[in-house]
Amino acid sequence: MSRADHLDVAAYALGVLDQQDTERFEEHLATCWACAAELETMVPVVGLLSGIDGETMTALEQTHTDPALLDRTLMAVRLDRRRARFRQLLATAAAVVVFGGVSGVGIAGIAGIGDERVPYAEPTLTTPVTAPPSDVPADPNDPNIGGNEQEGEQHDATDPTTGVKTTMWLTSKEYGTRIDLQLAKLPGPRTCRLVVIRKNSTTEVISTWAVPGGGYGTNSNQxxxxxxxxxxxxxxxxxxxxxxxxxxxxxxxxLVTVADL
Incomplete structure (x- = not known):
């Protein structure tokens, strides 16, 4: 069997032989263990070589007499594999687009890679969902703004002399009473404390803190x-x-007292 018959392994694996050559090669394959072994090793790469046409395979058969043709053929194979990788990248980008249909990501441009151009994904702007307008202006000091409703019994007070404003929420607990409070119009610097006055006239200091120079809820610190x-x-x-x-x-x-308890 000639050398050309052995080179028919690749052409046979790719299915580019005509019917007569296919039958001839199969007869050869039945008696040539070397071609059978080579054909088995080529199975995993058939997918990569499937894009090579018959002319390329013919040129491959001629490379044993023309070294320059071998170089050109190898270059053609490398180019084909590179294009195969680009096709795989395109398939991946398409999958990103499908997923982006849910997450707000879409194809927005083309990025150049070598001589090929591959689409890339960019985030797209979506229209924000806003609540219906209200005729009542929102109070920036209201802790309920934003949907987080404050727990507890609410009490508001403003001292007519100092001008300090407070809102307190009292919540009964197993251990006693929890007090959440906001303070505004509170100038600084100063040191403050929170005092509970019981009905039996006893007092208890339950918190102390320092007020910076800008104060709280003031023109300097709103x-x-x-x-x-x-x-x-x-x-x-x-x-x-x-x-x-x-x-x-x-x-x-x-500074300010909540007495309507």
């Missing part, structure tokens, strides 16, 4: 101060709750 504290006193035992300012000598003076 954000209110938010605190949470607890007392062992039950809800029904509390007469009033007071925010006090402490001077350098430790003397306390009221």
């Amino acid at each position: 954000l209110p101060l938010e605190l949470t504290a607890s007392t062992s006193a039950g809800r029904d035992d509390i007469e009033k709750i007071q925010v006090q300012s402490i001077d350098a000598k430790g003397v306390a003076s009221p």
Whole structure:
């Protein structure tokens, strides 16, 4: 059997032989263990070589007499494999587009890679969903803005002398009472404390804090101060709750009082 017959292995694997050559090669294959073994090893790469046409295979058969033709043939095979990788990349990009239909990602441009151009995915703008307009202006100090409703019994107070404003929420707990509060119009710098005054006239300091120079809920700092504290006193035992300012000598003076308890 001639060398050309052995080179028919690749052409046979790709299915580019005509009927006569196919029958001739199959007769040869039945008696040539070398071609049979070579054909078996080529099965995994048939998919990569399937894009090579018959002319390329003919040129491959001639490379044993023309070394320059071998180089050109190998270059053609490399180019075909590169194109196969590009096709695989295109398939991946298409899958990204399908997934992006749900997540808001779409094809927005073309990126150049060598001589090939491959689509790339970019995020697309979507129309934001907004709530219906309200005729009532929102209070930026309201903790319920944003859908997080504050737990507890609400009490509001504004001191006519100091101008300090507060909103407190009282929640009965097994351990006593939890107090959540906001403070605004509170100038600084100063030191403050939160005092619970019981119905039996006893008092309890349940929190202390420092107010910076800009204060809270002021022109310098529009954000209110938010605190949470607890007392062992039950809800029904509390007469009033007071925010006090402490001077350098430790003397306390009221800033705002919630007394409607």
